[in-house]
Amino acid sequence: MSDPVLATLNLNKSFGALKATDNVSIDLKPGEIHAIIGPNGAGKSTLIQQICGGLRPDSGQVLLCGQDVSGHSTQARAQAGLGRTFQISQLCMEDTVLENAILGAMGAEGLAWRFWQPALKRPELRDRAEAALERVGLSDDRDICCANLSHGQRRQLEVAVALTLSPRVFVMDEPMAGLGAGGSKRLTGFLDGLRVEAPILLVEHDMDAVFALADRISVLVYGKVIATGTADEIRASTEVRDAYLGD
Numbered sequence: 001m002s003d004p005v006l007a008t009l010n011l012n013k014s015f016g017a018l019k020a021t022d023n024v025s026i027d028l029k030p031g032e033i034h035a036i037i038g039p040n041g042a043g044k045s046t047l048i049q050q051i052c053g054g055l056r057p058d059s060g061q062v063l064l065c066g067q068d069v070s071g072h073s074t075q076a077r078a079q080a081g082l083g084r085t086f087q088i089s090q091l092c093m094e095d096t097v098l099e100n101a102i103l104g105a106m107g108a109e110g111l112a113w114r115f116w117q118p119a120l121k122r123p124e125l126r127d128r129a130e131a132a133l134e135r136v137g138l139s140d141d142r143d144i145c146c147a148n149l150s151h152g153q154r155r156q157l158e159v160a161v162a163l164t165l166s167p168r169v170f171v172m173d174e175p176m177a178g179l180g181a182g183g184s185k186r187l188t189g190f191l192d193g194l195r196v197e198a199p200i201l202l203v204e205h206d207m208d209a210v211f212a213l214a215d216r217i218s219v220l221v222y223g224k225v226i227a228t229g230t231a232d233e234i235r236a237s238t239e240v241r242d243a244y245l246g247d
């Protein structure tokens with residue numbers, strides 16, 4: 001069995017009396033898509049934020065390629081190979097598609113925001129950004145202002161921004177959110193191809209996408225992982241049906 005590329009060990013995070021993640025231990029193996037599902041407020045985004053460094057756990061560890069990155073900044077984790085997309089868009093709406101992608105490429109090189117203007121002119125950053133846009137099919141839209149993109153195109157751009165890092169692992173928080181059937185189908189196909197490059201930890205409400213993509217699914221309810229298994233195992237679990245999937 002290959003070693004996990006990403007693992008959490010007993011992650012705990014409380015907000016006051018609320019346990020948002022309760023001893024969460026999950027892992028992600030090479031080539032795998034591991035989906036995290038669960039009702040609103042279950043702690044999915046809190047988990048993702050602890051993995052990516054935006055929130056410090058009360059206790060527990062995050063391992064990236066075997067290395068304990070628990071104390072590392074978001075930036076250090078990104079440079080160590082953790083690529084992510086957000087539940088709430090982090091794109092700069094007044095800037096163009098290409099400029100947003102270049103901003104991502106700057107992050108890959110550890111360049112701070114204030115170097116943005118000179119970075120726009122650096123060919124190696126531009127090449128990296130253009131290659132990522134090409135991958136998601138946004139090359140022709142490179143000069144469009146981000147505010148004028150459709151919702152689906154913004155989601156594609158977010159994936160492109162993450163791709164500029166050439167990540168070893170992807171962590172995605174609801175990438176299908178707000179996409180129509182066509183958009184979800186396209187993104188599902190794209191993620192399916194992406195897993196060979198870097199495995200994906202996928203938080204997603206779109207069950208068609210989850211069941212189509214996930215090698216394993218973990219179900220989070222009130223901060224606890226109540227089940228982990230294949231799509232068939234999760235569908236067949238009465239506990240999961242009662243807590244989340246319904247009939």
Ligand code: ADP
Pocket residue numbers: 015018020038039040041042043044045046047
């Ligand atoms: P999910 O992504 O599964 O919908 P979240 O991780 O966003 O759930 O939230 C888990 C719980 O933690 C919710 O009850 C939410 O209200 C609470 N929560 C999340 N972030 C904070 C915060 N910064 N301060 C206080 N409570 C929070």
Ligand code: MG
Pocket residue numbers: 044045046087
């Ligand atoms: Mg969430």
